[in-house]
Amino acid sequence: IDDRQDDALHTMMEEVHYADIAEIINELNEDQATYLIKLLDSGKTSDVLTELDEDVREAILGNLSSKEIAGELEELDTDDAADIIAELPREIVQEVISEITDREHARDIVDLLRYDENSAGGLMAKELVKVNENWTVLTCVREMRHQAENVTRVHSIYVVDDEGILKGRLSLKDLLTASTKAPIREVYIPKVDFVNVNEKPEEVAKIMSKYDLEAIPVVDEIGRLVGRITIDDIVDVIREEADKDYQLAAGISQDVEADDSIWELTRARLPWLFLGLVGGVGAAAIMGGFESLISQHAILFFFTPLIAAMAGNVGVQSSAIIVQGLANDDLKGSITQRLVKEMMLAALNGLILAAVLLLFTWFWKGNLPTALAISISLIAVIVVAGIVGTFIPLFLHRRGIDPAIATGPFITTSNDIFGILIYFWIAKLLLGIG
Amino acid sequence: IDDRQDDALHTMMEEVHYADIAEIINELNEDQATYLIKLLDSGKTSDVLTELDEDVREAILGNLSSKEIAGELEELDTDDAADIIAELPREIVQEVISEITDREHARDIVDLLRYDENSAGGLMAKELVKVNENWTVLTCVREMRHQAENVTRVHSIYVVDDEGILKGRLSLKDLLTASTKAPIREVYIPKVDFVNVNEKPEEVAKIMSKYDLEAIPVVDEIGRLVGRITIDDIVDVIREEADKDYQLAAGISQDVEADDSIWELTRARLPWLFLGLVGGVGAAAIMGGFESLISQHAILFFFTPLIAAMAGNVGVQSSAIIVQGLANDDLKGSITQRLVKEMMLAALNGLILAAVLLLFTWFWKGNLPTALAISISLIAVIVVAGIVGTFIPLFLHRRGIDPAIATGPFITTSNDIFGILIYFWIAKLLLGIG
Structure with missing residues (x-):
């Protein structure tokens, strides 16, 4: 690895899942890690970054320019991007955000930064597919195709009114069988589980696992749809919660790992x-x-x-x-x-x-x-x-x-x-x- | 509730999520519970049954005929149905299975019963969408439409060869953009994470949460696709695992709850x-x-x-x-x-x-x-x-x-x-x- 055989390494890394690359990088020293990260394709780098240990990530980001960091953040979902920005030193946050070329993405990230890490708002992402209840099925399908580009996996289609207030959800099946001219108002399902932005992560985890949900919409104080939380983030919450309780029972008061100082x-x-x-x-x-x-x-x-x-x-x-x-x-x-x-x-x-x-x-x-x-x-x-x-x-x-x-x-x-x-x-x- | 106001109760229950109904039923006595269960629509009853506490469920099923139980099982995914059957007394298992009218469903359930509860095989369900690599895109879409009827949520489309061996997966996007006459062999993604039927649930949980998967295919010893595990089952595994470790640390050696005898x-x-x-x-x-x-x-x-x-x-x-x-x-x-x-x-x-x-x-x-x-x-x-x-x-x-x-x-x-x-x-x- 130290021989800097760029090509061989690059092809090798192509084959490997980003979570595995992150594990390898966690074991390397700072120089090696930075070198490897720069070698990777951009799409993969950003995913690797989210999986790294916090201290390793900090060291690597310290070696990248604001522009490079911004580039990585553009590849990420807003929730992961916001988590990474929240760890950056204050001085460069401003700079990194201004380097993000997709302004909507930047705006979403900034929005997310305002929420308490320990709340539904801190967990949610802005990527979701939402449609207005007053649109027709046709408009809706066109809009959805556009929105879906930014969303890796479509879990649900949420329906909002003109004020942005969450009204219900839409099943893909109903959408496909309905007449293209029908207004969404007539086809959507008004029953939808949701959580408030201020809800505790543990409560969100309880609701999602009780109702076996894979994603849940998040609304603000007046009911406007502001984001969605997916089950993979909740799996992390459940694990952390369990670890914390276990440590408290053992008389350890902070979230520490065996490898901490x-x-x-x-x-x-x-x-x-x-x-x-x-x-x-x-x-x-x-x-x-x-x-x-x-x-x-x-x-x-x-x-x-x-x-x-x-x-x-x-x-x-x-x-x-x-x-x-x-x-x-x-x-x-x-x-x-x-x-x-x-x-x-x-x-x-x-x-x-x-x-x-x-x-x-x-x-x-x-x-x-x-x-x-x-x-x-x-x-x-x-x-x-x-x-x-x-x-x-x-x-x-x-x-x-x-x-x-x-x-x-x-x-x-x-x-x-x-x-x-x-x-x-x-x-x-x-x-x-x- | 004891007044047996059937209609009022029935409409009320229509509105309530099955997980909440299960919570209510857990609190009732046996007669009330059986009465309420019989009042529900069949589709909902079966979901409620899976959410009940084990001892409550046992009591209620004891009051139902084999035919009624079989009817509920038909509504369930194979993994949940198999879990319930595994709890029934030996004498009536045979009878219940013979009462299931959908023979393919019955066959799948019987298959699942053979797997150790504490393995990937015991967690998986048979419901999945699989296509043969030799089919054309057109055949594939037709077949998928048929298979998808039995599957609540399509997580992934899995590709197998003539022997049933897992070869890869198919993205919906690729399927829609490919020419209808192209063979699947040319469009599928050969990289797919999978687990062996004998894998421990904790290992499956680790793999799925490491790679942020929402479903994972399960293969047998020679690589044939036999089922799939979804993330909601894994959430339960993670919780149980954490509870078990916590209890062990506190000096409690079996999985007990505060309400046990x-x-x-x-x-x-x-x-x-x-x-x-x-x-x-x-x-x-x-x-x-x-x-x-x-x-x-x-x-x-x-x-x-x-x-x-x-x-x-x-x-x-x-x-x-x-x-x-x-x-x-x-x-x-x-x-x-x-x-x-x-x-x-x-x-x-x-x-x-x-x-x-x-x-x-x-x-x-x-x-x-x-x-x-x-x-x-x-x-x-x-x-x-x-x-x-x-x-x-x-x-x-x-x-x-x-x-x-x-x-x-x-x-x-x-x-x-x-x-x-x-x-x-x-x-x-x-x-x-x-």
């Missing part, structure tokens, strides 16, 4: 570890308060990691189920019902586990009262942990906070402290000391 | 809690071995929950990043490089946390040597936890085991034990006691 990874991980540290110190302080127990009942202290671990595990299990139920919108019944169910579930699990622990501790130390005290505390700890794990995500959800934050370190830490407190308190009570 | 939930949760119990007992045993320390250095015991929590958190963080990297295929570099990086990352995090802990313990107990011993152990524990968290998923992946199983309770438990062992061992060494 140590500094970025530390910033994402340290806050949660800090929380754990505070929790641990709290637990230590609690145990310090029960120090007098240590001479007679040292064994109680040996089981604190067990109690803490069980409290944490049960809490994470309960909260994970609730968080998932909330995310998929399939929770039924009231909070009270849910808490009662979780309590029974935790009590059942607790009983089984406590019985096993009882036998073990009894045989190990031969001291039935202590073994009983530990096992009974375990049940109590598990039940409380289950309730806390169920209640916190439901509570956060009610308050409009993403409940995903509640799983992982947050639940673990608070349950550790609760658990240890309950454990020593019950043990002390049962063993009649203090 | 207490017994099912217990079966999914208990095994992992049991693991935690064993780990806790192990930790207790280790601490028992250091019992002699307790008289002079009780404070060491107070910090065991902290040590265990930190070891668990760091382990989960490291493994989650690796598991995600593996799932998204974006890990680069060798295992050694990764371990070295994780070691440095953990050491950095460990140093910062240890410094904070040192100050706190020193002020609390005024005993610098003990505080130092605890903090130094913390660093060692964090580094080891990071290495274990990185290594285990990579190791499992190498051995062909799903690394997602490694996050959550598995890592937490092993790191708890490791952590506590290292902690007491280092503390003993540093404090010079034995």
Whole structure:
């Protein structure tokens, strides 16, 4: 590759899908990558650019002139072009946009830049086929042929009125069977799913996957058709959403990847570890308060990691189920019902586990009262942990906070402290000391 | 609803999307649900059926005759029909299939039943438009019109040879611009992405989302075109996959939902809690071995929950990043490089946390040597936890085991034990006691 065998490389790259080229380029150094990108046909370059890792793309674009960047953007759909522009340094955005020769394309891109990245507006593209309800079928077909040039795949034909307000959609079949002179008003289907520009991407994803849609029109506050979102963008949203929840549950607070720098990874991980540290110190302080127990009942202290671990595990299990139920919108019944169910579930699990622990501790130390005290505390700890794990995500959800934050370190830490407190308190009570 | 106001309900339901009707029916009792289902138009009923919860659907189908079920299945695409049949009791499957009047549809469904649910074959549908490379454009258009009747949305036209082997695809545009007498052989695009029937659904999902495909053809072992998978099925696969990984990380071993029975939930949760119990007992045993320390250095015991929590958190963080990297295929570099990086990352995090802990313990107990011993152990524990968290998923992946199983309770438990062992061992060494 370093020999710069232009021709051989060029023919080779012709054969390869742009997503694969992007993967190869991600692995190269900056010079090699820029060289390869410049070698590619323009149509392909732009597609490769959208697939690259953000930092690689940034480096490569830094080596291209504004004119070259503008050329690539012209080849892209407006949504991908807007995403790339949003990453460029402020100084050159203006320049790049002014270099785009297709002024309508430039206008569409600029429009898209105004929308919040985290909204339907930030996801949508301007490429769509729209027809006026007052046109005849004939005008419509002519106009469509013109519009379709800019649209890679026609998912649906949308019908608007003179104000640009979305009225419905048109099936290709109806269009072909209708008389050419009929006004569109008489043939279109008035029922169409749509989303508002301000809708959250997760909501759009839910709607599209619930109704199995491949594209959905986006309207502004007064119902005017402003763009459309396709299912491939939604697939990315679903993946990112899942990754984010998974990372939150694991105690990682930003969207990081294994290949990010140590500094970025530390910033994402340290806050949660800090929380754990505070929790641990709290637990230590609690145990310090029960120090007098240590001479007679040292064994109680040996089981604190067990109690803490069980409290944490049960809490994470309960909260994970609730968080998932909330995310998929399939929770039924009231909070009270849910808490009662979780309590029974935790009590059942607790009983089984406590019985096993009882036998073990009894045989190990031969001291039935202590073994009983530990096992009974375990049940109590598990039940409380289950309730806390169920209640916190439901509570956060009610308050409009993403409940995903509640799983992982947050639940673990608070349950550790609760658990240890309950454990020593019950043990002390049962063993009649203090 | 219980008043059986047939007409009013019927008109109401006409207006509602089938996915919403399914949601309503999921909330009703069996009688109400069956009543409502029978009220619907046949075309809608079948769509509603595919969207229902599995147990609700089972109950409703139990109240329908084989003939009625067969009628619904005729309305469905082959993939959805096969999914429903696969859930029916063995005795009536035969009967239902024999009641399907469209024999080709029945044959297709039976074909699909043979494929493993967890493979591309289990996901695909038989509905597709395929043309022979030896046909002329004219024959092709005529045939397509006939085939397209059975296909809701035409994603692509696939080209096969006389043996049925997939050769390529055809763009609608090329078809329309080519001379009607030209053989397909001369106009088709020989490059087409496809998957094997035995491919795992996750792999299909990766390929389709990487190349932004809306449909992909499926071929058998010798390359014959046997079906196609559409993006909406893949969206479901991605969601299920993410849910499964999330639950594994939270220590839930089967695909359960918050609304499943207490017994099912217990079966999914208990095994992992049991693991935690064993780990806790192990930790207790280790601490028992250091019992002699307790008289002079009780404070060491107070910090065991902290040590265990930190070891668990760091382990989960490291493994989650690796598991995600593996799932998204974006890990680069060798295992050694990764371990070295994780070691440095953990050491950095460990140093910062240890410094904070040192100050706190020193002020609390005024005993610098003990505080130092605890903090130094913390660093060692964090580094080891990071290495274990990185290594285990990579190791499992190498051995062909799903690394997602490694996050959550598995890592937490092993790191708890490791952590506590290292902690007491280092503390003993540093404090010079034995």
